[in-house]
Every structure is written in structure tokens, then in C-alpha cells.
Amino acid sequence: MSSNRSADVVIVGSGPAGSTFARVLVDEFPGLRIVMVEAGPSTGEPPGRHVNTISDLDLKAAAQRASEGPDPEHRSGPPTIGPGPARPGTFLVDRDGEMPAAAMSSNVGGMGAHWTCACPPPGDGERIDFLPRAEFDSLFAEASTLLGVTQTAFEDAPLGRELRAALGAHFDDGRAPDRKVQPMPLAVTVRPDGSRYWTGTDVILGEVASSPSFELLAETLATRILHDAGRATGVEVRSLRTGERSTITAGAVVVAADALRTPQLLFASGIRPAALGRHLNDHTQVIALARLDDRFIPTEARTRPKQAGGPLEGYSGVSWIPYDRNSFPFHGQIMQMGTSPIPLGDVEEPWPGSIVGIGLFATKHIREDDRVEFDPAETDGYGLPRIRLRYQLDEVDQQTIQDAISWADRIAHMIGSPLGGPPRLLPAGSSLHYMGTVRMGIADDGTSVCDPESRLWGLENVFVGGNGVLPAPTACNPTATSLALAIRAARALGRGLKDRSVDAA
Numbered sequence: 001m002s003s004n005r006s007a008d009v010v011i012v013g014s015g016p017a018g019s020t021f022a023r024v025l026v027d028e029f030p031g032l033r034i035v036m037v038e039a040g041p042s043t044g045e046p047p048g049r050h051v052n053t054i055s056d057l058d059l060k061a062a063a064q065r066a067s068e069g070p071d072p073e074h075r076s077g078p079p080t081i082g083p084g085p086a087r088p089g090t091f092l093v094d095r096d097g098e099m100p101a102a103a104m105s106s107n108v109g110g111m112g113a114h115w116t117c118a119c120p121p122p123g124d125g126e127r128i129d130f131l132p133r134a135e136f137d138s139l140f141a142e143a144s145t146l147l148g149v150t151q152t153a154f155e156d157a158p159l160g161r162e163l164r165a166a167l168g169a170h171f172d173d174g175r176a177p178d179r180k181v182q183p184m185p186l187a188v189t190v191r192p193d194g195s196r197y198w199t200g201t202d203v204i205l206g207e208v209a210s211s212p213s214f215e216l217l218a219e220t221l222a223t224r225i226l227h228d229a230g231r232a233t234g235v236e237v238r239s240l241r242t243g244e245r246s247t248i249t250a251g252a253v254v255v256a257a258d259a260l261r262t263p264q265l266l267f268a269s270g271i272r273p274a275a276l277g278r279h280l281n282d283h284t285q286v287i288a289l290a291r292l293d294d295r296f297i298p299t300e301a302r303t304r305p306k307q308a309g310g311p312l313e314g315y316s317g318v319s320w321i322p323y324d325r326n327s328f329p330f331h332g333q334i335m336q337m338g339t340s341p342i343p344l345g346d347v348e349e350p351w352p353g354s355i356v357g358i359g360l361f362a363t364k365h366i367r368e369d370d371r372v373e374f375d376p377a378e379t380d381g382y383g384l385p386r387i388r389l390r391y392q393l394d395e396v397d398q399q400t401i402q403d404a405i406s407w408a409d410r411i412a413h414m415i416g417s418p419l420g421g422p423p424r425l426l427p428a429g430s431s432l433h434y435m436g437t438v439r440m441g442i443a444d445d446g447t448s449v450c451d452p453e454s455r456l457w458g459l460e461n462v463f464v465g466g467n468g469v470l471p472a473p474t475a476c477n478p479t480a481t482s483l484a485l486a487i488r489a490a491r492a493l494g495r496g497l498k499d500r501s502v503d504a505a
């Protein structure tokens with residue numbers, strides 16, 4: 001084993017969370033040397049770019065395939081409604097377990113190279129109650145800026161405005177202006193030629209990617225965090241290209257390796273607080289198809305050619321019905337097909353964009369027993385402890401699901417007619433938003449893994465990032481919220497390193 005590298009901070013995982021840590025540390029704490037290690041390969045140039053920005057469809061498919069991990073049996077396949085293969089760019093984690101659709105991505109950019117880019121702010125009831133509201137809102141705004149979030153990417157979509165007006169007539173009464181029906185905040189930039197550049201981690205990193213103080217090691221697996229007397233001293237890594245093992249000594253370590261593999265690496269490192277992997281929380285997701293009423297389809301939209309498999313057309317974009325804990329305790333997305341996970345199957349679209357997916361995400365009743373477990377006697381395709389998922393829907397969840405099904409059906413009738421049968425509950429894990437496994441808390445009382453600045457209880461220079469940190473039962477897509485927390489954590493980390501260097505001087 002060689003030990004030939006050192007850094008101020010080693011970041012494990014190059015997804016949106018790890019990239020946010022890197023961006024804040026390099027921008028705000030000049031002089032720090034950051035090494036980021038990523039198990040997966042780089043799948044595009046610039047590294048971390050979203051696959052939807054790759055216009056050559058063969059290259060896009062190759063980038064997706066390269067992100068699907070080491071085990072061919074767990075890779076993606078044609079979409080189905082029931083438990084089926086993973087979605088493109090992802091691979092299944094524990095397909096015979098209690099969360100059969102749970103999946104992850106292994107590539108530079110992580111799932112952030114494959115995501116749908118929806119970035120809604122959480123509403124009352126979804127927020128983390130112990131974080132000051134104004135501070136969280138300000139961090140969320142910063143995260144949205146890093147992600148390039150906009151609500152105008154589909155403002156010219158011929159079907160969107162009318163559709164939202166129809167939904168608003170049912171939902172808007174009594175809601176605050178920022179919680180009325182509106183275009184989904186999306187992480188996408190509309191370029192001068194009208195094309196859309198979906199946000200990957202290339203956007204989050206910006207110029208940091210080429211900074212001399214930042215180094216990205218792709219195809220490099222972190223196998224263990226080295227620690228002694230309450231402090232991490234470095235990270236043991238293995239090159240997946242050459243098999244060579246080495247150690248990177250570090251002043252601090254960030255683990256942002258997704259909500260399933262962050263606890264995996266901590267477990268493999270002998271860091272096993274009581275709440276590690278517990279309180280696993282994934283949205284239950286109900287989905288329906290609807291054919292829009294002809295009144296929503298302007299004449300010019302009835303003649304557009306369809307571009308199967310081509311770049312996403314701006315028919316209606318994604319409309320958002322925000323969560324409202326009293327009147328509508330769901331996060332609602334009305335998506336033109338192509339941004340929706342439901343396959344159209346044999347259904348023919350009369351006009352392009354005239355069939356929409358209605359997706360309702362609900363909060364999970366959080367239970368300690370829903371968890372990621374590791375079997376040290378068995379290993380996964382990377383040689384780390386195998387992940388098993390324990391996950392049950394209790395009677396509270398069953399009631400929530402019934403309510404979501406009934407709401408999805410009502411929404412289908414509000415905007416047109418239901419298609420393809422009644423609304424369905426997608427298999428557990430389908431939302432790809434796993435939360436809670438390294439959750440934040442205000443006290444080291446066995447119910448949380450890190451403090452409100454994302455610092456591990458008991459290891460003062462190890463920080464965690466990503467959706468696993470979220471302790472609250474959110475219904476909305478969590479990535480922007482996780483990045484807000486990562487910004488907060490990166491600042492705490494940077495300040496801590498600065499204070500130590502002053503003390504040492």
C-alpha cells in the first residue's frame with residue numbers, strides 16, 4: 001500500500017452534495033486543498049454533466065450504462081410499472097428486499113447526472129423544525145442559485161399556462177402566494193439558442209473543477225475512514241482501474257456517498273452510532289396518467305411533429321402543486337411525458353404533450369425500524385458490506401396512500417380523463433429520494449447521527465452530506481434542501497479548519 005497523498009479535506013462522493021461542499025470550501029476558504037474521490041467513472045466532458053445535455057443518443061446511452069455499477073444483473077432495462085429493472089443511469093441495490101426499486105448511480109456527478117432537476121422548497125410541515133427559518137430560507141436560496149434553478153424554462157410551453165390555471169382554480173384558494181399552483185422550479189438553464197442545459201455537477205462546481213486546489217479522483221473507491229481518538233486522520237482508497245490501495249491523509253473528511261452508501265462506508269470504518277442507517281425514509285409515490293382535455297391544446301400544438309427519443313420538447317413542462325399540510329399533504333407534479341417515470345406502453349398520444357403523468361409524493365411515517373442494514377459477512381460488487389433494506393408501510397402510510405390515490409384520480413378528472421387504469425402506488429424505492437439514514441438531530445441521544453451542522457456525533461472532523469441527513473418527513477424532492485444543509489456544513493467545516501490552523505500557529 002502506498003501513502004502518497006494528503007489534503008485538507010477529502011470528500012467521498014462527487015454527486016450534488018459532495019460538489020456543493022467542494023464549491024463552498026474552495027470559494028470561501030482559499031488555500032484549502034480538496035481531494036474528491038468517486039467510485040464511478042467520468043461519463044462526459046465536462047465531468048459531471050447531465051446526460052440530458054448529451055445530444056448524441058448513443059453517447060447518452062453509453063453515459064447512462066457507465067453509471068450503472070459493477071453488477072450487470074442490477075442494471076437498467078425497459079421501463080415497467082411494477083418492480084422491474086432500474087431506471088437508466090441507475091442500478092438496483094437490493095431487489096429482493098423490502099424496497100425493491102431502490103437504486104443508485106456510480107459516476108462522476110452521481111444521480112445528479114441523471115435527475116429530473118425538480119427543486120421545490122419545502123413547506124410548513126416538511127421543514128426541519130430546529131433550524132432557524134430565515135437562515136434555512138437564505139441557504140435554500142443559495143442552493144437554488146448554485147443549481148441554476150428557474151421557473152421560466154418552459155414559460156413558452158403551449159399547454160402549461162392553461163393547465164396551471166385549471167389546477168389553480170381547485171387548489172389556490174386560501175394558500176400563500178408562494179404555495180399556489182405554479183411552474184416547478186427546475187435546475188436548468190435556457191441557452192440563447194433556446195436549448196436547455198440541465199444542471200449536473202459541472203454547473204455546481206463551476207470554476208472549482210479547474211482550480212489547482214481541487215482534485216477529482218474518479219474510479220476511486222473509499223474503503224475506510226481512518227480515525228483515532230475522536231478524529232479522522234484520512235481515507236483509505238482503492239483504484240478501481242488498477243486495484244492499487246493507498247491512503248489519503250486529511251484534516252477533515254466529508255462523506256457524501258448517497259443515503260445508502262454513506263452509512264455503508266461509516267459502517268465499514270467501524271463508525272456505528274445507534275441511529276446509523278435507521279429512520280430510512282422514502283416518499284411513497286402514487287402515479288396516474290391523464291389525457292388532457294382538448295381545451296388545453298392550442299391549435300398550433302396539434303400539428304407539432306413528435307421527436308421520439310430526442311431532446312425534451314417544451315409542451316407543458318412540469319407543473320407543481322405544492323404541499324399544504326392542511327388541505328393537500330402531498331407534493332404534486334404534473335409532468336409532460338418524457339420527464340415522467342411511467343411508461344406510455346401502447347397508449348398513443350393524440351397530440352404531442354397531451355398525455356401527462358400525475359405524480360404525488362407523500363411523506364412517510366418515519367419509523368426507526370425502517371433501515372439500511374449491512375452484512376459484514378457478505379460484500380457487494382465493490383467489496384464493501386452488502387446493503388439490505390428493511391422497509392414497511394404501516395397503517396398511517398396505508399391511509400396516506402389511499403388519500404393520494406383518491407387525489408390523483410380527482411386531479412386526472414380536473415384536467416381531462418384518466419388513462420391506463422386507476423392511480424397506482426409505485427414500488428418502494430421508486431422515488432430515488434432516500435432520506436434519514438445519517439439524520440441530523442439536536443442532541444447525541446441515539447436518535448441521530450450528526451449535529452445540525454452535519455458533523456458526526458463523536459468524530460469532530462467528519463461531516464456527512466446528502467439526503468440521508470434529512471430528519472423531517474418531507475414530501476417534496478429533497479436535493480435542493482440537502483444542498484442548503486451542505487452549504488451550512490461546509491462553512492462549519494471550513495471555519496473549524498481555520499480555527500485549528502490559527503491555534504497551531
Ligand code: FAD
Pocket residue numbers: 012013014015016017018019037038039040087089090104105106107108109110111112114115116117118119220221222223256257258259261262265432433465466467477478479480
Ligand atoms: P449522489 O448523487 O447519489 O452521489 C453519490 C456519489 O457517491 C455517487 O456517484 C457514488 O458513486 C459515490 N460513492 C458512493 N460510495 C462511494 C465510495 N465508497 N467511494 C467513492 N465514491 C462513492 N432529486 C430531486 O430533488 N429532484 C428531482 O427531480 C430528482 N429526480 C431524479 C430523477 C432520477 C432519474 C434520479 C436517478 C434521481 C433523481 N433525484 C431527484 C435524486 C437526486 O439526483 C439525488 O437526491 C441527488 O443526486 C443526491 O445527491 P448526493 O450527492 O447526495 O448523492
